[in-house]
Amino acid sequence: MKNVMGTAFIVAEFRAEENQEAIPLYTDNVVKIWLNEETKKIAANIAQNSPAAKEMIKLRTKYFDDVLSNQILGGCKQVVILGSGLDTRAARMNGEKVIYFEIDDRATLELKESTLKANKVTANVRYIPGDYVKNGLIALLKQNEFDFDRPTYFLWEGNTTLLAKKDVISVLEQIRDNVKSFRLSFDYMSEQVILRTTGYQDINDYIDKYESMYAPWITGFDKIATLADELNLKLIENFSTADLHAQYRPRRSLESNLFKFYFVCTLENVVGGVSQEI
DSSP, rough: SSSSSSHHHHHHHHHHHGSSSSSOOSSSGGGGGGGHHHHHOOOOOHHHHHHHHHHHHHHHHHHHHHHHHHHHTTTEEEEETOOOOTTHHHSOOOOOTEEEEEEEEEEHHHHHHHHHHHOOOOOOOOEEEEEIIIIIHHHHHHHTTTTTTTTTTEEEEEEEGOOOOOHHHHHHHHHHHHHEEEEEEEEEOOHHHHHHSOOOOOHHHHHHHHHHHHHOOOOOOHHHHHHHHTTTTEEEEEEEEEHHHHHTTTSSSOOOOGGGGGEEEEEEEEEEEEEOOO
């Protein structure tokens, strides 16, 4: 864990916990290969300090799994995961001839690849070590035999809040300007959370605690449809995690007001005024 971002293990522990539910939102039998007593202890400590984080990660995992599954069923054969961490979708959602491209730091990807091989877990994936902001997303893809003319699904999970807004927009523009046909899903915080203007003190306390342990949240969006329009992209779906919670966990109460301000969305490109469905 010294050379790999610790949050990747924490997120993996949170995802893995869903497997123990009587009726799990999703099943991830791969993630356990990276987990041990040390990661369990660290994740339990984090969950005590930030209980909402665990459930929000599970909800977004379910949503992104469903969107990806629908894309693959619809014929999509090319998937890009930005900041992939210990994502397991290339191993557990590997439809026929579907190829994954995963971008993250070298240490994370080397650990991931070696552990998958050691456990005889197969995945049709090309690992791309690099920083998709500093090195340029398109440059990284070009160096790794990515087909820009092929319909593609981009998954951008757990990243945008920690990036500068100009970098988030730049990534969206790069994809829009270079990939012929795509859909893109990502999660984001409301700007009200970043500015501490939600009116909920428990949210401000949560952010203070999170930022003292990790990194500051610097970017949020309040009008994702407006952003999509400005970028000439079509907004397909936009849900708060409170919406997802009501859909997926109808018999459970919300753990935090933060769920109302944390969102998942899916966009697609528009060419000549016509959306390009995969």
